Amino acid sequence: MTTTQSTGGALTADELKADLTLEQLKELVGLVDYDASADVFPVTAMDAVCFVVGNATQTATFYQLALGMELEAYRGPETGTRDSKSYVLRSGSARFVFTGGVTPDSPVLEHHRRHGDGVVDLPLEVPDVDRCIDHARSAGARILEEPHDVTDEHGTVRTAAIATYGETRHTLVDRSRYAGPYLPGYVARATTVARREAALDPTRPKRLFQAVDHCVGNVELGHMDEWVTFYNKVMGFTNMAEFIGDDIATDYSALMSKVVASGNHRVKFPLNEPAVAKKKSQIDEYLEFYAGAGCQHIALATNDILRSVDILRDNGIEFLDTPDSYYDDPELRARIGAVRVPIEELKKRKILVDRDEDGYLLQIFTKPMGDRPTVFFEFIERHGSLGFGKGNFKALFEAIEREQDARGNL
Numbered sequence: 001m002t003t004t005q006s007t008g009g010a011l012t013a014d015e016l017k018a019d020l021t022l023e024q025l026k027e028l029v030g031l032v033d034y035d036a037s038a039d040v041f042p043v044t045a046m047d048a049v050c051f052v053v054g055n056a057t058q059t060a061t062f063y064q065l066a067l068g069m070e071l072e073a074y075r076g077p078e079t080g081t082r083d084s085k086s087y088v089l090r091s092g093s094a095r096f097v098f099t100g101g102v103t104p105d106s107p108v109l110e111h112h113r114r115h116g117d118g119v120v121d122l123p124l125e126v127p128d129v130d131r132c133i134d135h136a137r138s139a140g141a142r143i144l145e146e147p148h149d150v151t152d153e154h155g156t157v158r159t160a161a162i163a164t165y166g167e168t169r170h171t172l173v174d175r176s177r178y179a180g181p182y183l184p185g186y187v188a189r190a191t192t193v194a195r196r197e198a199a200l201d202p203t204r205p206k207r208l209f210q211a212v213d214h215c216v217g218n219v220e221l222g223h224m225d226e227w228v229t230f231y232n233k234v235m236g237f238t239n240m241a242e243f244i245g246d247d248i249a250t251d252y253s254a255l256m257s258k259v260v261a262s263g264n265h266r267v268k269f270p271l272n273e274p275a276v277a278k279k280k281s282q283i284d285e286y287l288e289f290y291a292g293a294g295c296q297h298i299a300l301a302t303n304d305i306l307r308s309v310d311i312l313r314d315n316g317i318e319f320l321d322t323p324d325s326y327y328d329d330p331e332l333r334a335r336i337g338a339v340r341v342p343i344e345e346l347k348k349r350k351i352l353v354d355r356d357e358d359g360y361l362l363q364i365f366t367k368p369m370g371d372r373p374t375v376f377f378e379f380i381e382r383h384g385s386l387g388f389g390k391g392n393f394k395a396l397f398e399a400i401e402r403e404q405d406a407r408g409n410l
């Protein structure tokens with residue numbers, strides 16, 4: 001008999017702070033119960049998503065204005081960090097950290113010159129940093145930072161870091177003895193942006209997203225299974241059912257994909273590798289412009305994707321287009337069945353639908369957020385489905401091909 005442990009069944013401090021209930025969270029990100037006592041690398045949740053960007057000051061303002069995030073903490077020259085500035089923003093339980101270089105010799109600028117705007121760290125909140133590092137070391141992980149305490153007047157954080165694909169890392173954070181705004185060295189900083197949409201219509205939800213649903217990594221051709229094994233062995237993550245193999249991928253999307261997840265599914269990492277196809281793979285394009293493996297997209301969970309997309313579009317966020325034929329396809333209509341809104345409402349907003357045996361999901365992808373064709377966001381509204389939109393690969397790319405065919409271009 002499986003016992004349900006508190007790790008899977010309790011809210012994290014960040015989730016409590018965001019006024020999320022466990023039921024909401026189960027629906028939002030597909031949380032499951034699991035037996036934490038057998039976990040070799042217990043993970044509570046994603047702690048943050050850390051980006052390096054060309055201009056953290058303006059990026060922080062942009063994410064407040066366009067994505068409705070709240071500024072929460074800051075560190076920079078004024079607080080004793082000479083060579084960089086970091087802004088900490090929040091929406092629900094999702095925390096983003098944007099860092100930019102200040103001094104000309106800052107290593108942050110060197111990283112940015114190579115990779116452009118991108119994700120450098122996917123920190124994980126863990127209850128026991130030392131236990132995780134002991135296990136990671138025995139499983140062959142590269143330890144970038146040994147476990148150590150960092151302290152300021154708000155308390156102590158125990159932290160360490162391990163390397164993952166490319167130049168990306170997983171910092172491990174135990175903040176159970178810490179009450180500060182983010183990490184030692186950061187000071188609280190409140191948002192100065194007035195919410196235009198809240199002033200116009202107080203019934204609109206304050207947040208455009210409530211949590212991080214999953215973070216996708218792009219790795220080099222032939223390396224996907226290696227990284228799946230890495231997460232299996234080092235973090236005890238299990239493989240989720242969703243698997244995009246070359247049967248679907250080579251004809252349409254030119255990628256192969258597998259998904260690993262932490263015990264309670266709060267942390268989900270799909271891993272892509274390019275597939276050889278008729279055209280250049282979208283993953284190859286990423287690897288070329290990011291100069292190696294890295295984080296491709298962050299999926300953000302929302303409980304009202306229609307309103308979020310309307311507001312995000314008004315705020316200037318651009319989404320990938322979906323051809324009308326996707327919605328008019330009788331096969332798709334039969335496959336997705338009834339969803340909570342008329343399909344015309346989805347068509348108007350170019351929102352995609354996928355259904356599996358557990359339920360359905362609504363999703364949409366933004367265009368790349370920076371100058372390079374690299375990192376982008378997904379917005380996702382789950383209704384029981386624990387998938388990632390596999391059904392949309394074939395449907396979407398077939399729809400595009402039908403349009404090409406109608407123009408005589410196939």
Ligand SMILES: [Fe+2]
Nearest residue numbers: 216299378388
């Ligand atoms: Fe995704």
